[in-house]
Amino acid sequence: MLDESYESRIIDGKVLAQQVEEEVRSGVEDLESNRGITPGLATILVGDDPASKMYVRLKHRACERVGIRAEDFLLPADSTQEELLALIDSLNNNKDVHGILLQLPLPEHFSPQEAMEAISPAKDADGFHPYNMGKLMIGDEGLVPCTPHGVIRALEEYNVPVKGKNAVIVGHSNVVGKPMAAMLLNRNASVSVCHIFTDDLKKYTLGADILVVAAGVKHLIKADMVKEGAVIFDVGITKEEDGVYGDVDFENVIKKASLITPVPGGVGPLTVAMLMKHVLMCAEKSL
Template identity: 60%
Template sequence: MQELPEVTDPRIIDGKKIAQGIEADVKRGVEEFISEHGIRPALATILVGEHPPSKLYVKLKHWACKRVGIISEDHKLPQETTQEEIIGLIATMNKRPEIHGILVQLPLPGHIDEREVMMQISPKKDVDGFNPLNMGKMLIGREGFVPCTPKGIIRALEESKIDPHGMEVVVVGHSNVVGKPAAIMLLNRNATVKVCHVYTKDLKSHTVEADILIVATGVRGLIKADMVKEGAIVFDVGITWQDNKVYGDVDFDDVLPRVGLISPVPGGVGPMTIAILMEHTLMAARMQR
């Protein structure tokens, strides 16, 4: 596994440090919850197939559970598992009171409708924030369980004492996992938000206007220095695996001299995403009690 770089430049957002702070709070909360209720919060993960990055991400989530004192239950299913079998497993997890959070690792194999699967997770156990009910509550400004990566970005802004109110935000990528929820959550905080994607014409003309630039496309090195406003805050959410190393959507070395703040890959939004998942699992346990 690729080692996280040590952060010494004040312009680089230290996602690992922020994540450690979140996890420390969760660990204290878990201990209090056990003291009050006599039970330990528990997260069930469902992994379908042999996608190497997904296997690593699930492993990292289980390691985080161990660090904060949350029980983790791992369900590994073969590639050929049917949609009905996955939905059946989710139904079982929904009914088990000792399971407080359910996470289905994405992406799922092509023969499975991810949206249909996410709809089956109980909104009370939807710690990834993908159930349509939780998405809808986010849309009207009642954020509960929201997708973990955008919430990690919001937390990083808070840690950096940056209020997005009135700022120009450009989100590149319109996935349900990052792009759309990030745009909505920043709109909820009164930013002016523009969403770009693969069909956007002249991407640079939009990105150069951004006070906050969030990039989540999976295209290695898409964003160059001439596409970034001087002093911008840049969140690189992209992940591309090549030769057992991970790369982001932003050409980091090229862009770094222009930015006010930037999240690296690895060591940026990734650790924060997992820490938020731990926070959500504790939150789900508290709600269910």
């Protein structure tokens, strides 16, 4: 079991998420009393993948907690790209819908890129639209992807210095790795992005003051791969019969880390809380 002297090193994502949700709830109340607007999120789920259904449910429950109106749109797995685009178009034109979340992944025969581009950039609560991604790249952070935004929020809450620090990201996905790199660069970290083709991962991770791991490989990061005092964010989730595992060998790595997120209860809840913040932002900017 975990030595209790390490407990203060754990970044509790649930506590941070509660704090963010509290801010959102009060923002929602202000918007309602000042402008008579109740923020609304439309979620689109295509097919009935159990994990995706679970994630959408988590988001709906968060909406309930903060007072955002959530509407659930379900399309059968065998519906067409055209039907999906028609739904997105109707939601783009719906004044009561301020944020649109298209749950990923989509079934094989869809083009997720085309669908995400069809979402109005102003309603892009996920921050996945190329327009919002482009703004992020030039340092104008508005609607940014929720998971990296949550990591930045945690760094701020814990007063972790970023400027001039070595930040290493493992994973170069469009949803986590690439936007995370941009957000850390915007804060003047020296950023390295590693991925599946990196030939000596340890060479990079050993130099990391801030390490963000989003590879989706259970316990990829071992204690001998991290620097003493590193701040570590574990974005991976691997579900097995006996439990949920992160990309970091938490029990051993915590002995070297100064701060570390657990799985579950780390980056996941924070991601959902940032989504709530983004829906509020969309509603505040709506006409």
